[in-house]
Amino acid sequence: MGIENGNDSLVVGVGDWTDWSSCTQNGFESRSQACEYGRKIQRRGCPARQPLQSFGAAPPAPPQPYPRREPVAQSRSDQSPYDEYARRYLERLSQQREPQRHPASQQAQPCVQGICPAPQPPQYSALQESRPQEYRPPQPRPEEARYRPAPPPPPACNGDGCVARNLVHGTWYDWSEWSECSCTCGIGMKQRRRECMTNNCQGPEYETAPCDMGPCETWSEWCEWTACSGSCGRGERSRTRYCNLGTQRCEGKDYEVEACDAGPCPEWANWAEWGRCSVSCGTGRTRRQRTCLGGVQEFSCPGPSTEERVCEELPCSLWSPWQDWSSCSASCGNGMKRRVRTCQYGTDCPGPAEEAEPCYGPPCAMWTQWCEWSGCSAQCGPGHRTRTRSCLTADGMESRDCPGQSIETTLCEGTSCCRWSDWCAWSMCDRECGTGHSIRTRACVNSEGIIDPICHCEGIDREQKQCNTQPCALQCAWTQWCAWSECTTRSQCEIGIQSRSRQCVGEPGCHCLGLAEENQQCRGQIPCSTKAPC
Known part of the structure; x- marks a missing residue:
């Protein structure tokens, strides 16, 4: 040592x-x-x-004092x-020392x-005289x-x-x-x-x-x-x-x-609280721990840092036996039957409380697939159309046992009378110079010239063209259009008006070509019929 x-x-x-x-x-x-x-x-x-x-x-030879150990061989001599x-x-x-003041130092070394000397070897008895141990x-x-x-x-x-x-x-x-x-x-x-x-x-x-x-x-x-x-x-x-x-x-x-x-x-801190039981029901184990304060690897606290003990929870939940299957839900054809069981000693039994499986009765009469829809009863304007299906037994005979109707009717609109109205006049150019735009619109109307949401005409209802392409004398420009205001009508079939505005900005004294306010036709959301404008 x-x-x-x-x-x-x-x-x-x-x-x-x-x-x-x-x-x-x-x-x-x-x-x-x-x-x-x-x-x-x-x-x-x-x-x-x-x-x-x-x-x-x-027995080994008596111990001898250890000689002075030379340092481990290195690149330099120590x-x-x-x-x-x-x-x-x-x-x-x-x-530096004065011998007369310290006579004892004359004997000092x-x-x-x-x-340190080698440890004393053990004394051997006759029972130890056996073969050397590994x-x-x-x-x-x-x-x-x-x-x-x-x-x-x-x-x-x-x-x-x-x-x-x-x-x-x-x-x-x-x-x-x-x-x-x-x-x-x-x-x-x-x-x-x-x-x-x-x-x-x-x-x-x-x-x-x-x-x-x-x-x-x-x-x-x-x-x-x-x-x-x-x-x-x-x-x-x-x-x-x-x-x-x-x-x-x-x-x-x-x-x-x-x-x-x-x-x-190093000393032990207080034990922590016991942890949660390892099982939610029945018999399990719980654990608690403590911390060694101030301990290091060589000098730690004595004793264990963890303790375990048995813990008892409430009895585990248990399913009752399955009840008998219910009767089939269908008197003929395919149906379902069910059975149930009850969770005893709690509410957390694993698995379902109900089971279902298919059951089969005698063949039932069944509806065929729906036929295609018939044509609309009106060529122009509102009408109706129908489709049918048949109730047949397993051997192909007609029956009246199928639930539901054999005929289905729905409204339709004859589209042969819908057309475009005439184009409205071109609007004023939105710029006086520097290339502006002008638009015109038209509406899809029925045979009476009324805008009808059922009508669908092929083509576009709005056209635009360039206008006033000559350059402007002054640096003036319109700002972006503001958002359109709400429509003045709430009816889908009435033509209302909504507007938006913009401002002319630029050098002092400049005047922008076009209108500062623009109106356009619009439709509301409530269905009704009115004459289409223009």
Whole structure:
């Protein structure tokens, strides 16, 4: 498990380390040691469960301290700069300190923590002397499996009593890039991190190295506060500064520690209301949920977020048995018969409450198709026309049993007397110059010269021609015609008058050719007969 230093790991400590604190909710514990101007803090992940071992016939060798792990091979060397910075920093510390003021410092050593020792192997009994178990590396979480490569296969195990090395010494991912220096001047610290593929790796998870940002004036600026020692709840954080007076001593402390609050720890909100039952009737299930407030992927709330229970609704609706079929609706020929049922214990029974199906009686007498309409009884004016059909039995005999009439009569109008009236006179030209238009009209009338809506004459009832095509002397023009007014009569057979107007616009003193108001004949909507005009 890696150790994370809260301050410069090369600061010389004075006295013993305190005991490790209790494990926090987010899985970390810390301890501190007195230094010359304050305290230094170490923080590490809580010890994990005993890793999976493979058991052989003989117990493994006693554990040995882990050697210092060299960084993962990269394009640059990380060891040489680290040693050089450490050497320079220790020389500077030895020049600045006064031994007579701190006799205990003569026995001090740099607080550079090594790699944690390997976990103690289990003691084996006679019952464990069996064939080695199969190596089963821990599986990454689903969200990690999407972004991490698969761990390498376990090494071969030859001979009795061997222990799968990867189970004790896991495989690390590559180191991350170095962080920025913790100080803007003087000697600060930088840090990098790596992740373990199998949760049982040898060596630290975090690595810290000094970084020299150049000399500061007297005391350097305080470095940034370290991260709070807990991921939630109460914790501690620290910051440092550096003296740049060479062999002289700066007044004050170079290390500060304060309490910090990493925010509320995750906790469950109140349960929501129970949801709707999964069924509308009978026995079903209902569900309710609650939300983890402040939780993250690694540190979520304990317990389930969903609960279910059985729910009982009213008895389900049920159809009664079908009643007997009714009698056929027809005494002969094709008919229909029906039957019904009743919805019991409710009104939401699925399916229809009534069924119908065809039924067949003896053949009935039936009407033939209607014959064609006869001609109109009047050649000109109103008349009537008829059509007939026959009632026949299945063997072709005439019958009187068919419902309805055998003769049908309708009104008609003889069209041979409808004609066009004479054309009315041409209207005045609508413009005095610049090409205007003149119109004339006629009406479709019956033999008496009356406009009759029954009459339909071939041709058009309105003609138009150009007039006054000579150019205008002044720039004058009529506006668009306004809409026609309502007809002065309401009868369809009377000729009324409706009018519209327009205005002459243009240069001062100009006069537009044509009329400013125009009238035309019109018909109303109420049927009646009057003489056609003109």
